[in-house]
Structures are given as structure tokens and as C-alpha cells.
Amino acid sequence: MGWFSGNTPTETPDPTSRKDRQRCWDSRDAYFACLDAANVVKPGDEGTACADTKKKYDANCAKSWIDYFNKRRVLAEQQQGVLTQARTQAESARSR
Numbered sequence: 001m002g003w004f005s006g007n008t009p010t011e012t013p014d015p016t017s018r019k020d021r022q023r024c025w026d027s028r029d030a031y032f033a034c035l036d037a038a039n040v041v042k043p044g045d046e047g048t049a050c051a052d053t054k055k056k057y058d059a060n061c062a063k064s065w066i067d068y069f070n071k072r073r074v075l076a077e078q079q080q081g082v083l084t085q086a087r088t089q090a091e092s093a094r095s096r
Contacts, residue, residue: 024061028069031057041077043070 014020034050035043046054058066 020060024065027053027056027060032073035073042074 031043031050031053034053035041035046038046038049040046040049043054061069
């Protein structure tokens with residue numbers, strides 16, 4: 001890219017900037033809220049239901065952060081299932 005190329009560089013989020021981190025977290029929260037409303041656990045499986053919020057999420061967060069947040073969401077949902085199952089087993093063991 002030269003000085004007079006006419007191409008404007010695409011703005012990438014700066015993870016060291018507090019403002020960019022907050023923008024990323026806000027767009028992540030909005031996207032995950034949309035996924036919750038659509039009853040979707042795994043990001044990317046929603047089809048076109050959350051296209052607008054996903055576009056903002058992709059634009060405002062670094063790729064590595066998106067991968068981390070998406071994996072963390074799936075893992076948290078799996079952990080909730082295991083904890084719920086453990087609670088029901090413990091309650092049934094106490095009632096015997």
C-alpha cells in the first residue's frame with residue numbers, strides 16, 4: 001500500500017484499546033442475547049436469525065476473541081447440563 005494508492009486500510013479492532021474491548025463485549029452480548037432468543041446454543045447455527053448482530057460481532061472483535069467466546073459459550077451450556085444432572089441425582093439420592 002503506497003501513499004497515494006487510494007485504498008483505505010480496513011479498521012481492525014485494537015484489543016489494547018479499552019473502547020474497542022468494550023465495543024467487542026457489547027456486540028458479543030447483543031449477539032449472544034439474540035442466540036438465546038432464537039434458542040441456539042452454538043454460534044453459527046442460527047441461520048439468518050441474528051445476521052445483523054453477528055455482522056457487528058464479527059466487525060468489532062478480533063478473530064481469536066470470537067473463537068474463544070464461541071467455544072466458551074458452548075462449554076458453559078454443556079457445564080450447565082452436567083450440573084443440572086448432578087443436582088437431580090443428588091436430590092434423588094437424598095430422598096431415598
